[in-house]
Structure formats: structure tokens, C-alpha cells
Amino acid sequence: MTAHTYFDEPADAVLHALGGTATGLPAAERAARRARYGPNRPGPVRRPKRWLPELAEAFTEPLQLLLIAVAVLSAVFGELSDAVAIAAVIAVVAVLETSTEMRAARSIEALRAMTAPTARLVTPGGVREVPAADLVPGDVVAVEAGDVVPADARVIAARGLRVDESTLTGEAAAVGKSAVAVPAGTPLAARSSMLHAGTAVVAGDGRAVLTATGTHSELGRLGRLVAETREPPTPLQRTLTQLAKAVLVIAIAASVAVPLVGVLAGQPVRDMLLSGLTIAFATVPEELPILVVVLLAVGGRRLARRGALLRRLRAGETIGAVDVIVTDKTGTLTENRLELTELVGDRRAILTTAVAAYPPGGREPMEQQLLAAAAAEGIAEPGPALTGHPFDPQRKLLSRVHRTAGDGLRLAVAGAPEAVLERCVLAPAARARIEAEVADRARRGLRVIAFAERSLTGTPTAPAEDGDPADHEPTGGPVDLDLAGGSADGASTGGRGLTGGSADRDLAGDTGEREVVGGSADRDATGGVGDLDLAGGVGERDEVEAGLRFTGLACFTDPLRPDVAAAVATLQGAGVATIVVTGDHPETAAAVAAAAGLPTAAGAAPVATLHGPGTTTIARPGDTRETAAGRPDADRPAAADRLANAGLSAAAGRLATAGPSAGRLVARGDLLTDASDEELAPLLVHGTVVARATPAAKHRLVQALQARGHTVAVTGDGANDAPALAAADVGIAMGRRGADLARAAADIVLTDDAYPTVVAAVATGRNIGAQLRRAVAFYLGAKVALVIVLLTALAAGLPVPFAPVHIVLLEIFMDLGASVAFVAEPTAPHAMHRPPRPSGPRFLDRAAVTAIATVAVTLTLAVLPGYLLLAHDNPPTARAAAVLGWLAGHALIAWTLRTRPGLAWRTNAAFPAWAAAATAVALLATLTPAGRLLHLDPLTARDTAIVTLTVAAAVILSLATARATHLRDRL
Numbered sequence: 028m029t030a031h032t033y034f035d036e037p038a039d040a041v042l043h044a045l046g047g048t049a050t051g052l053p054a055a056e057r058a059a060r061r062a063r064y065g066p067n068r069p070g071p072v073r074r075p076k077r078w079l080p081e082l083a084e085a086f087t088e089p090l091q092l093l094l095i096a097v098a099v100l101s102a103v104f105g106e107l108s109d110a111v112a113i114a115a116v117i118a119v120v121a122v123l124e125t126s127t128e129m130r131a132a133r134s135i136e137a138l139r140a141m142t143a144p145t146a147r148l149v150t151p152g153g154v155r156e157v158p159a160a161d162l163v164p165g166d167v168v169a170v171e172a173g174d175v176v177p178a179d180a181r182v183i184a185a186r187g188l189r190v191d192e193s194t195l196t197g198e199a200a201a202v203g204k205s206a207v208a209v210p211a212g213t214p215l216a217a218r219s220s221m222l223h224a225g226t227a228v229v230a231g232d233g234r235a236v237l238t239a240t241g242t243h244s245e246l247g248r249l250g251r252l253v254a255e256t257r258e259p260p261t262p263l264q265r266t267l268t269q270l271a272k273a274v275l276v277i278a279i280a281a282s283v284a285v286p287l288v289g290v291l292a293g294q295p296v297r298d299m300l301l302s303g304l305t306i307a308f309a310t311v312p313e314e315l316p317i318l319v320v321v322l323l324a325v326g327g328r329r330l331a332r333r334g335a336l337l338r339r340l341r342a343g344e345t346i347g348a349v350d351v352i353v354t355d356k357t358g359t360l361t362e363n364r365l366e367l368t369e370l371v372g373d374r375r376a377i378l379t380t381a382v383a384a385y386p387p388g389g390r391e392p393m394e395q396q397l398l399a400a401a402a403a404e405g406i407a408e409p410g411p412a413l414t415g416h417p418f419d420p421q422r423k424l425l426s427r428v429h430r431t432a433g434d435g436l437r438l439a440v441a442g443a444p445e446a447v448l449e450r451c452v453l454a455p456a457a458r459a460r461i462e463a464e465v466a467d468r469a470r471r472g473l474r475v476i477a478f479a480e481r482s483l484t485g486t487p488t489a490p491a492e493d494g495d496p497a498d499h500e501p502t503g504g505p506v507d508l509d510l511a512g513g514s515a516d517g518a519s520t521g522g523r524g525l526t527g528g529s530a531d532r533d534l535a536g537d538t539g540e541r542e543v544v545g546g547s548a549d550r551d552a553t554g555g556v557g558d559l560d561l562a563g564g565v566g567e568r569d570e571v572e573a574g575l576r577f578t579g580l581a582c583f584t585d586p587l588r589p590d591v592a593a594a595v596a597t598l599q600g601a602g603v604a605t606i607v608v609t610g611d612h613p614e615t616a617a618a619v620a621a622a623a624g625l626p627t628a629a630g631a632a633p634v635a636t637l638h639g640p641g642t643t644t645i646a647r648p649g650d651t652r653e654t655a656a657g658r659p660d661a662d663r664p665a666a667a668d669r670l671a672n673a674g675l676s677a678a679a680g681r682l683a684t685a686g687p688s689a690g691r692l693v694a695r696g697d698l699l700t701d702a703s704d705e706e707l708a709p710l711l712v713h714g715t716v717v718a719r720a721t722p723a724a725k726h727r728l729v730q731a732l733q734a735r736g737h738t739v740a741v742t743g744d745g746a747n748d749a750p751a752l753a754a755a756d757v758g759i760a761m762g763r764r765g766a767d768l769a770r771a772a773a774d775i776v777l778t779d780d781a782y783p784t785v786v787a788a789v790a791t792g793r794n795i796g797a798q799l800r801r802a803v804a805f806y807l808g809a810k811v812a813l814v815i816v817l818l819t820a821l822a823a824g825l826p827v828p829f830a831p832v833h834i835v836l837l838e839i840f841m842d843l844g845a846s847v848a849f850v851a852e853p854t855a856p857h858a859m860h861r862p863p864r865p866s867g868p869r870f871l872d873r874a875a876v877t878a879i880a881t882v883a884v885t886l887t888l889a890v891l892p893g894y895l896l897l898a899h900d901n902p903p904t905a906r907a908a909a910v911l912g913w914l915a916g917h918a919l920i921a922w923t924l925r926t927r928p929g930l931a932w933r934t935n936a937a938f939p940a941w942a943a944a945a946t947a948v949a950l951l952a953t954l955t956p957a958g959r960l961l962h963l964d965p966l967t968a969r970d971t972a973i974v975t976l977t978v979a980a981a982v983i984l985s986l987a988t989a990r991a992t993h994l995r996d997r998l
Contacts, residue, residue, distance in 0.1 A: 033238045034218040035211040038183040047165035047236055049183060051149040060163035067162045067178055067240040082125045086117070146177040149234060164237050170222070171232040172390065179244040180222040180235035182206050187231030187417050189391065190222060193357050194745035194766045195245060196610040201229045201391060203418060214697060214719060215245070216610050225746055225766070230390045249722055249749050281814045289821040325850045326795040333787040334779035336762065342774035344799065346757045347792025348738045349603060350863050351711075352785070353729055353751065355743035356609035356619050358764050360782060361585040363744075365474060367396040371464050372579020375404055380478040380578045383409050383429050383439030393476070393583055409437075416568055422446060426572050428483065436483035440575055447477035451577040464580065472618025473582040479575035585619070592624040594783040599624075602862025603789065604713035606690070608725045610747060613694040613718035620690075625714040627690045690714025699724040707731040725751040738863070742785060743769055759785060786859070793863065794854040800998050801924050802849035804875050808882025809841050809917055815887045816894070816909070825898045828890070828909040832961055836952075837913055840945040845921055851937040855926040857996075874997035881988045882920055889916030889981035893974045903964040907953040908974050910963060914949035916978045918942035923985045926995055 033041050042048060052060070086095070095117060146159045149167040159177040162168070167183070170176060176190070182204050189201040196216040209220050222235050224244040241247050286303035290296055323344060327337040337343050357363050370377050378401035387408050389395035398408070413436070415427030424442025431437050440447060444465045448458060468475050595605050605625060609616045620627045691710050693699065696717040699707065710717070711732060717724065725741075729751050732739045741751045744761035746769060752758030753772040760773035763780045770776055777784050813829075820828050829837065871879075893908035918941060925938065932939045952958040953966050966974070989995060 033181045034213065034221045035208050036181075037208055038181060038206045038220075038236075041181045041238070042183065042236055045165040045236060045238065047167065049149075049167060049234075050151050051167045052163070052165050053151065057161075057163055057166065060165060061161060064163050064240060064243075066160040068160055068242075082121055086121055147174075162237055162240055164240055166237045167234055168237065169232070169234050170228050172228055172230050174228045176222045176224055176226050176228065178224045178237045178241075179239040180237045182220050182222060182233055182235045185231065185233035188228070188233040189230040191227045191229050192216070192223060193363055194769075195223055195226055195747050196745075204231075204233065215721065216719065246746055249746050277810070277814070281818075285814075285817055285821060288818055292821055292824045294821065294824075323795065326791055330775070330788055330791050331778075333791070334777055334781055334784045335759075335788045335791075336776045336778050337774070338776060339774045342757050343792055344795045345738065345792065346740065346775065346788050347790075347794070347796040348863050349740040349757055349789060349792070351604045351606065351732050351737045352598065352740045352742060353606045353608055353725065353732070353755070354741070354782075355745065355748050356607055356611055356616055357585065358744040358761060358780075359588075359742050360591050360607070360619055360623055361587055363585060363764060365392050365396075365583040366586050367393070367400060367581060368473065368584045369468075369582040370400075370579060371468075371582065372577075374579075375406065377478055377579035377581060378404055378406050380439045380480050381441065381581065382406055383437065383480070384425065384427055384441040384478065386412075386427075393474075393581075396583075397581060416572075418442070424450075424572070426568075431482075438481050438483055438571060438575075440479045440572060441476055444475055444477040444580065447479050447575070448577065450573050451479050451575045453577055457577075461577065461580075468580070468582050469614055470618070472612075472615040472622075473584050474615075476581045476583075478578040478581070480578055481575050483571070585615075587619065587622050588780075588782050590781075590783045592622065594786045595623050595625060597786050597859060598789065599713065601789065601859040606711075606713070606715045606717070606728070608696065608717040608720045608728060608751075610696075610720055611718060613692060613716075616716050616718040617692050620714065620716045625690060625716070627692055627714045627716045690716060693717040694719065696720025696724045700727050702727070704731050704734050708735075711735065722747045722750050726754050729754045740785075742782070744780075745769060759788070790854050790859050793858045794852070796864065797855060797858070797926065797998060798849045798852050800875060801852075801878070801926075802846060804878035804998065805845060805849070805882050805921050805924055806841070808879040809886060811879060811883035812886035812890070813837075815883060816890050819887075819891060820894065820898070823895065825895075826902055828894045828898075828906055829913075830906070830962060833906065833910055836910070836948075836961065840914060840941070840948070841917055844941045844945060845917075848921070848935075848938040848941040851935045852926065853930070853934055874994065877988075877992050878924060878994055878998060881985055881992075881994065882924075885920050885981040885985040885988075886913070886917055888984065889913065889920070889978045892977045893970070896973060897970060901964060903962060904966060904970060907958060907963040907966050908970055910961075911949045911953040911966065911971075912974050912978055914945045915974075916981050918945040919978065919982045920985045923982070923989045924994070924998070 033044075036044070046052075046056075145156050146162055147154050147169045148157045148162070149169055154169050162178055168177060168180065170188070182188070183206055185204050185206060188204040190204055191201045202216075202219065204219055204222060207220060209218055215223075221238075224240075224246040239245075239247075282303045286296075286299035289299035323337075323340040326343045327340060330337060330343060354360060378397065381397040382401045385394045385398065389398045401408075409429040412427040412429055416425060418425040422442070423446035424440055426438055426440045428436055428438050440450070444461075448461060451458075453461070465475055465477075598605060605623075607616060607620050607623075607625065607627075617627055690712045693710060693716065696719050699710075699717065700721065700723045707728065708731075710728070717728065720728075725748070729739050729741060733754075733756070738756045740757040740759055741748065741755035742759040742761075743749075743752055744764050744766065746766040748760070749766070749769050749772040752760060752769055755774075757775060758773035759775045759777060760769040761780045762770065762776040762778040775788060813834075817827050817829070820826070890909050890912040893912050894905045897905035897908050922938070922942065930938075952961055952963055954971065955965060958965060
């Protein structure tokens with residue numbers, strides 16, 4: 028027998044297979060197993076790194092390695108001051124990035140909701156509390172409401188036991204548990220005989236034998252899958268790798284070309300060698316890592332103000348490149364709470380029956396809402412029940428008996444609609460009408476409970492034990508257990524109800540009777556009866572719960588989070604597709620998707636299949652762009668339907684159903700795990716909903732999207748989402764309700780749990796990416812201009828225009844000043860009205876090369892003419908002209924690269940402040956005696972006019988080029 032078959036074996040057979048007994052394991056055997064299996068911990072899954080490993084990782088970035096090489100060469104050539112300066116830059120960048128990520132990790136720890144560290148172990152000597160880490164397979168544990176299940180376990184006795192498994196399965200409603208085995212092949216979400224590590228007991232009590240601990244539990248398997256998932260390279264990492272290679276080529280070429288040209292022009296060899304080394308240092312953009320980190324840090328701070336905490340700085344830029352979001356439903360799109368939305372029938376009659384059917388006070392949200400609604404109507408609770416039957420997963424209902432005012436007896440019944448209707452006396456037309464009402468609510472994704480009642484005749488017999496008789500109903504089981512002072516013969520009281528014939532829907536879920544182990548606070552201590560004497564005989568349950576009068580229906584929903592529909596629409600308008608993957612029921616998932624505005628039905632607005640590699644976005648209605656294969660997207664849905672209808676793997680027709688113009692509805696997501704990329708292709712459509720999905724299926728879907736060239740974000744809050752969160756380009760976890768494993772695997776944590784924050788994160792990420800491209804293009808263009816100016820001067824037999832002290836002055840404004848100016852730029856107004864940049868093309872694409880060339884040419888034009896005109900007469904004056912032309916020209920040329928050049932200065936005061944400061948310093952250094960400190964002679968009025976004209980011509984050329992090439996929109 029293997030662990031995965033325990034749910035379909037009788038409880039006594041499981042105990043025998045595990046070598047245990049209902050009273051637990053002997054101490055010696057427990058010690059031996061503890062040594063064999065190790066501690067009951069899910070394992071070290073994506074734990075936050077310590078300072079030193081994180082710092083070491085920061086030194087492995089491509090540009091960091093390049094800078095280290097430059098620092099070493101500087102020291103070798105005797106330029107110790109340069110070597111020290113570069114080493115300082117390297118250290119600052121590494122420390123800044125490390126401290127940012129460690130600070131985020133500490134913030135995540137502050138959000139962590141710790142699980143209970145202990146468990147109540149059943150031993151031959153009684154029940155005692157032990158550390159959960161000490162548990163071993165074969166141990167028997169006692170659980171009750173409020174406990175967190177410490178390991179995977181097979182239920183051997185239960186009474187009203189209900190467990191919230193949403194973090195593992197994605198289902199919002201608590202599920203019933205019993206000792207009754209379920210058939211082989213039953214999906215995880217329907218295994219009512221099993222408890223799973225990390226899930227929360229919300230009602231009832233019971234006992235279970237542990238079948239898997241630590242990394243062998245379902246939670247541990249998820250942890251291993253997360254740990255084994257290799258994080259994909261981000262667009263930023265790919266960008267920096269490209270830039271490092273390009274810059275290295277430029278630096279080597281410049282350091283060789285400058286001395287060679289100088290020597291050929293008659294310049295001293297020693298001076299040219301030093302000039303070559305200086306050019307190499309000036310060409311290598313040692314400030315670029317600082318620029319990138321500052322951009323990401325500022326963007327991260329903006330995201331934090333909007334409720335999104337960056338665990339990894341790089342995710343701040345990657346989120347802007349996302350073109351597909353794979354989202355969880357429960358707790359992400361919805362609030363993960365069931366809310367009473369509708370009563371179908373006579374409101375007062377329904378609430379009166381509900382009050383009589385449920386125990387006083389209500390234990391679970393659905394019960395509490397019904398009782399609160401009854402209290403608002405002035406309906407009082409009828410008092411302690413005389414007798415009753417707890418929820419039975421096979422019968423899908425519960426019942427309780429109360430004494431009426433006239434000393435009669437009244438039976439109140441609640442349960443799954445089809446189970447209740449089967450026991451009601453109804454005319455065919457009335458039954459058909461009620462069944463239609465139920466089917467309509469099921470299609471809308473509502474969870475439905477039906478109520479009925481009847482008057483009883485007879486007298487009580489066989490007084491019950493202390494406590495509510497409903498809590499002591501023996502339902503059969505493998506062992507006798509003493510629970511809460513009463514004898515329960517292994518009660519089988521959990522289970523799942525049905526709606527509209529759906530075998531997996533939990534409708535009567537919150538209807539079980541329960542009692543906390545070891546306490547009596549929740550009992551109806553009535554000293555009532557066990558069974559009823561009906562017409563002179565002992566009535567069986569079937570006889571008592573027959574001939575009912577139908578009362579009505581109560582409908583519940585897991586509410587959609589505020590503004591989710593608007594967020595989904597905004598993302599779609601921005602070219603970001605949404606795919607919903609959940610462990611919940613297909614009808615519920617489809618209804619939530621429809622409420623969120625996703626086209627998961629035939630007849631919805633046409634949305635074509637996701638593009639493959641090399642394409643730019645997901646086609647929207649009316650879009651005629653072509654796919655990577657060169658075919659119009661209009662042809663793709665038909666092909667997708669053929670694949671879907673022909674079959675996806677062996678499970679052919681069971682996988683997907685939908686119209687040709689909408690996302691697919693996949694009813695059995697667990698069948699996707701072994702599907703190939705080609706078989707999954709028809710499902711990669713905006714609006715697709717995958718229900719009954721396993722964590723492995725969600726992980727597989729993410730991999731299929733990435734294989735087609737998409738940048739994928741995954742949102743989720745449960746441990747079941749963790750593998751997909753880790754595999755995604757950007758994992759986004761909920762911070763308040765999210766599971767520890769989900770937050771540890773994610774790159775971004777939403778501290779406000781608000782799905783619209785994803786929109787803000789995408790917009791901020793796009794701005795980070797856009798400003799990074801602008802800043803880097805300007806930066807590299809200026810470096811190219813510097814090389815051109817130096818080479819041209821040397822080729823003309825003139826001294827270099829800039830001495831080392833001048834280059835230091837230029838770089839203060841060109842590097843650091845420009846970085847701050849671009850970083851502070853606000854998000855472009857059209858950022859969320861166009862598709863994201865595709866992840867396939869290189870950073871140095873046509874737009875980036877155009878921008879670099881524009882900056883290089885125009886900045887050269889702003890500097891070189893004035894220098895060449897004045898150099899033969901007075902080199903110090905010529906150098907002053909070059910400095911003035913550079914400082915004034917480069918700030919004004921950078922202005923032409925802004926997304927919105929006419930932006931009010933208050934919106935980004937850094938940009939005009941930088942331009943004004945650069946110009947002021949230039950005028951002070953070139954028009955006053957202060958310039959002599961920099962070995963510059965003051966310019967005359969004529970000289971100043973020449974420089975002014977050349978700078979003006981350069982700026983005009985830059986503006987014209989930007990407009991002619993639509994550069995602002997393309998970057």
C-alpha cells in the first residue's frame with residue numbers, strides 16, 4: 028500500500044498497514060520512526076538568504092564583473108585612485124541591492140502568520156501535547172476546531188469534522204471529513220477521508236492516523252516542487268547581459284583606437300597610452316548598475332506605497348513586460364468568504380427552519396449569516412434540540428428535532444437540494460420549478476442549501492447522554508473513541524453535498540453538528556432523547572426524514588473583490604491576457620470569471636489565441652496582426668477548436684468546452700499535467716478558465732506559456748499556488764491571507780490583498796522599463812559621443828578636448844544627474860493603453876539604436892564645431908567651449924527623450940533642476956575666472972555665441988529626429 032492510496036482503503040486497514048493502533052504507537056517505536064523519517068517539517072523552501080550569500084550573488088551581475096576587471100586593470104597600470112573609485116562603486120551597488128532585498132525579506136517575515144507548532148498526540152497513556160516536528164507516520168492525533176493539521180492523515184473517527192482546505196485546493200467552503208473510504212482516483216479536493224498538512228480545522232473533532240510527514244506530505248511535495256523550480260531570467264538580466272557585451276566591445280575598441288589614431292597623428296606614445304586607458308574607463312559605464320538599481324529602488328518604493336512589496340528588485344521591471352496573468356480564483360479574485368446573497372421562498376419560513384436546523388450560535392460563516400439574518404427578522408432560536416442527526420456525507424443532509432410551543436415535535440432539515448427534494452412531498456410542477464431554480468443558481472456559481480420541515484407525533488424514548496444527541500450519533504467506524512466524554516463509534520460526519528447533479532459541489536457543507544474535544548461549551552446539554560417513538564415503534568432515520576414540507580433555498584457566494592472587473596478590463600486594454608486556474612468547481616469558476624468580465628463562454632467578444640514568440644501582444648477584437656507563423660490571428664480560434672474537440676491527450680473530449688470566440692472552460696484541470704505544449708496551445712487564450720486544477724497542472728500551464736515566448740505573472744494566495752508562483756517570471760502573492768509557502772515563492776507580495784494593485788504594479792513596471800531604456804539610451808549615446816569627439820580631435824592632430832578633471836565633471840551630470848532626472852519621470856499616460864514590449868527582441872533594438880545614434884550625433888554636433896574652431900588659437904578656450912557645449916547640450920538633448928517634454932516642472936522637478944544645474948555650472952566654469960581652477964580660459968562673447976548656435980542646432984536636430992522617428996512612443 029502506498030501513501031496515495033490510503034484514502035480509498037478502510038481505516039482499520041490503514042492502521043494495520045502503518046503498524047499502528049487506534050491508541051497510538053509505543054514510545055520505542057516512535058523513537059525508531061523519528062530516526063528513520065526525520066523531523067516533520069516541509070523542508071527549506073526558498074528561505075530568505077542571509078547577508079553574505081545575498082551579497083555574493085550581487086557581485087555576479089555581468090556589469091559588476093566587468094567593473095571588477097576594469098578596477099584590476101587600473102591597479103595594474105598604476106591608476107590606484109581610479110581603481111579605488113571603481114571598487115567603491117562596485118561595493119555601493121552590491122550593498123544597495125542586497126540591503127533592499129533583505130529589507131523586503133524582513134517585511135515578508137512580519138506578514139507571516141505562524142502555524143501552530145504543537146499537536147495533540149494519542150498515546151496508550153492518553154492524549155498529550157507534543158511538538159508537531161516530532162510526529163511520525165503511524166501516529167494518531169486528535170484534532171478539533173481551531174487546529175492546524177500537522178501532517179497528512181487518514182481519518183479514523185470524526186464528528187462534525189470540517190476543514191478549510193482552500194490554501195491547498197482553492198475551494199472557498201470548508202469540506203466535511205469522515206472515516207468512510209472514497210473511491211480510487213478521487214481528486215484531492217474530494218478526498219473526504221483524508222486530512223492534509225497546513226489545512227485548518229474549522230468545526231467538529233476527530234482522530235486521524237498520520238500517513239505522510241515532512242516533505243512527503245502534500246504540502247511538502249509542493250515545497251519540493253517550488254525548490255526544484257528554476258527561476259527564469261528576467262528581461263532586465265537579459266538586457267544587462269546584452270549591454271555588458273556591447274559596452275565591452277566599445278570599451279576595447281575605444282581604448283585601442285584612440286592611442287592608435289593619436290600615435291599615427293604624431294602624439295607622444297606615453298600620453299596616448301594613458302589617454303587610451305582613460306578612454307576605456309570613461310567608456311565603461313560604471314554608473315549604469317547604480318542607475319538601474321536606483322530606478323528599481325524608486326519604482327519599488329512607489330509600488331510599496333500602492334500596496335505591492337518587492338521581494339526581488341528585478342521584479343519591479345519584469346512586471347512591466349508581463350503579457351499573461353495566470354490568476355487564482357479563491358482569495359485572489361474573490362474574498363474567500365461565503366456570503367448570504369439570496370433566499371428563494373418565504374424568507375421568514377426559511378430562516379425559522381434554518382434556526383431550528385443548526386446548533387445555537389452557529390459555528391461556521393454560512394450558519395452564522397443565516398442565524399444573524401434570522402435575528403434581524405426577530406426570529407428566536409428554538410432552544411436545545413431534543414435529538415437529531417449530524418451531517419452525513421452519503422445522505423448529504425442533517426436534521427434536528429425541537430419541541431414546539433404546543434408540546435409537539437418539529438423536525439428541521441437542511442442539506443443539498445437534491446437530497447432534501449427527494450424527501451419532500453411536492454407536485455411535479457412545483458418540483459420542476461424548484462429544480463430549475465437550483466440549476467440556475469448553480470450556473471451562476473452560487474452554493475445552495477435547501478431547507479424542509481415536518482411535524483412529528485410520538486414520545487421520546489431512550490434518553491441521550493450528556494450533550495446534544497446529534498453529536499453522539501454513531502455512524503460506524505473502525506474503532507470506538509471516547510470523544511468529549513461521550514462514546515462515539517467512529518462517527519462519519521463529514522462530506523460533500525451536491526447541486527444540480529454535480530458530484531463535487533459542497534452545498535450542505537456548513538451543516539454539520541459538532542462539539543469540541545474535551546469541552547462542553549458547544550453542546551446542547553438537554554438530556555434529550557436518542558430516537559423517537561413514532562406510532563408506537565422506534566422510527567428509523569429514513570422514516571423520520573421522509574414526507575417533508577419544502578421550505579426554500581439559501582444561496583451563498585464568495586464575493587468578487589472590489590474593482591476586480593475594472594482591473595481585468597484595464598489589463599486587457601493594456602495587452603495583458605488573464606487566465607483563471609483554480610481547484611474549485613467548474614461552474615463556480617466560470618461564474619466568477621464571467622463576473623470579472625472574462626469571455627469564458629460562446630458568443631463573447633472575439634479574443635484571438637495568444638501570440639507565439641516574436642509577436643507583440645494578445646490580439647484584441649478587430650486586431651488583424653499576424654502571428655509568428657505569419658497567419659492572421661483570425662485563423663487561430665478555429666484551429667484551437669479543432670484541437671480541443673479532437674482531444675487533448677488521452678482525455679480528448681473531457682478537457683475543454685467553449686465557443687470559438689471565447690476562452691475555454693476546462694472542467695478537469697488535473698488532466699493538463701501530462702499534456703504537450705501543442706495540446707495545451709488551444710487553451711492559451713484570454714479568458715480561459717481551468718477548474719479542478721492541481722498545483723502541477725498550474726505549473727505546467729505556466730511552462731507552456733513561457734515556451735511560447737510569453738512573460739508570465741502568476742497570482743495566488745495558497746500553498747497550492749506556490750509551484751506556479753516560483754516558475755513564473757513574476758510571482759505575486761497575497762500578503763494578508765497568503766500561505767507562508769506562497770509568500771516565500773513570490774517575487775511581489777500584495778500587502779493590501781487588492782487585485783487592482785496588480786494593475787498599479789504593471790503600470791509602474793512599464794514606467795520603470797521605459798525610463799530605464801531612455802536613461803540607458805541617453806547614457807550610451809553620450810559615451811559614443813565622447814569617443815567620437817576624442818577620436819576626431821586626435822585625428823586632426825589636436826589635444827584631447829577634455830582632460831581627466833573635465834571628464835569627472837561631465838560624468839557627475841551625465842551619469843548621476845541624468846539618472847536621477849529619468850528615475851523621477853512619471854508614468855506615461857498611454858502606458859496602459861498599448862501592449863507590453865515583447866520579451867524576445869534585444870534591448871538594443873531599432874528604437875534603442877536610433878535613440879543612441881540621435882544622442883551621439885547631436886551631442887557631437889553641440890561640442891565638436893566650437894572646439895575645432897577655437898583649438899588652433901587657444902586650447903584652454905577651446906576646452907572651455909567643449910565643456911559649455913557638452914554640459915548645456917546634453918541636458919537639453921536628454922529633454923527631447925522625455926515621454927512628455929511639456930510636462931509641468933512640479934510633476935518632475937528633478938529634470939529641470941538637473942538641466943538648470945548643468946547649465947549654471949557650465950556658465951560659471953566657462954564665463955568666469957572660476958574656470959581657471961579647471962584649467963579653462965573664459966570665453967568671449969563671440970566664442971559664447973558660436974557655442975550657443977551649435978547647441979541650438981543640435982537640440983533642433985534632436986527634436987526633429989525624435990518626431991520623425993516617433994522615438995518617444997517607441998522607447
